[in-house]
Amino acid sequence: AQSVTQLDSQVPVFEEAPVELRCNYSSSVSVYLFWYVQYPNQGLQLLLKYLSGSTLVESINGFEAEFNKSQTSFHLRKPSVHISDTAEYFCAVSRIQGAQKLVFGQGTRLTINP
Amino acid sequence: NAGVTQTPKFQVLKTGQSMTLQCAQDMNHNSMYWYRQDPGMGLRLIYYSASEGTTDKGEVPNGYNVSRLNKREFSLRLESAAPSQTSVYFCASSVRIAGGYNEQFFGPGTRLTVL
Numbered sequence: 001a002q003s004v005t006q007l008d009s010q011v012p013v014f015e016e017a018p019v020e021l022r023c024n025y026s027s028s029v030s031v032y033l034f035w036y037v038q039y040p041n042q043g044l045q046l047l048l049k050y051l052s053g054s055t056l057v058e059s060i061n062g063f064e065a066e067f068n069k070s071q072t073s074f075h076l077r078k079p080s081v082h083i084s085d086t087a088e089y090f091c092a093v094s095r096i097q098g099a100q101k102l103v104f105g106q107g108t109r110l111t112i113n114p
Numbered sequence: 115n116a117g118v119t120q121t122p123k124f125q126v127l128k129t130g131q132s133m134t135l136q137c138a139q140d141m142n143h144n145s146m147y148w149y150r151q152d153p154g155m156g157l158r159l160i161y162y163s164a165s166e167g168t169t170d171k172g173e174v175p176n177g178y179n180v181s182r183l184n185k186r187e188f189s190l191r192l193e194s195a196a197p198s199q200t201s202v203y204f205c206a207s208s209v210r211i212a213g214g215y216n217e218q219f220f221g222p223g224t225r226l227t228v229l
């Protein structure tokens with residue numbers, strides 16, 4: 001079975017400051033890794049994913065995440081946040097082999113203060 | 115394309131009442147899912163359907179039933195609602211992407227309150 005732990009339930013930061021949202025996972029088999037974003041009163045949208053290859057993956061709006069196999073982590077970072085980044089962020093994993101259900105972390109609410 | 119649509123958006127039930135949450139997708143996806151989202155617990159899978167005609171239990175299936183009516187529609191039924199089922203319910207559908215993983219697309223959610 002897989003499990004995902006997001007270490008911070010809430011992260012408040014000031015606009016234009018850097019941010020890191022932490023995610024650790026546990027799995028006995030190889031997994032794909034994902035970050036989803038949920039803006040207020042909306043469904044989830046895929047932000048970025050790690051499938052294979054380069055361990056650093058980027059999104060179109062300036063977020064990046066690095067897969068660290070030895071530490072079983074997939075932390076999300078952005079060097080300078082905007083008010084529009086206010087949302088809840090979910091880390092998720094799915095098995096590479098077999099039924100590809102997603103297992104989600106608890107979520108991290110990112111609040112940007114002006 | 116509307117993507118994944120869910121009805122209703124909001125619902126209030128009394129304990130013991132029944133209701134069905136509807137979900138439809140117009141992306142010709144084979145797989146569909148029902149999740150519930152509760153504060154501090156992320157999204158938990160209730161049921162999923164890998165293809166038309168098949169359904170399987172997820173992490174928290176107790177108190178729910180599902181029907182994969184056709185390729186487009188996947189409904190979730192609460193036969194006798196309980197306050198513990200107060201939650202936001204999300205439907206999703208997925209397509210297999212080059213690279214071998216299933217990308218999931220989510221609906222806007224149904225906010226259900228059981229009094």
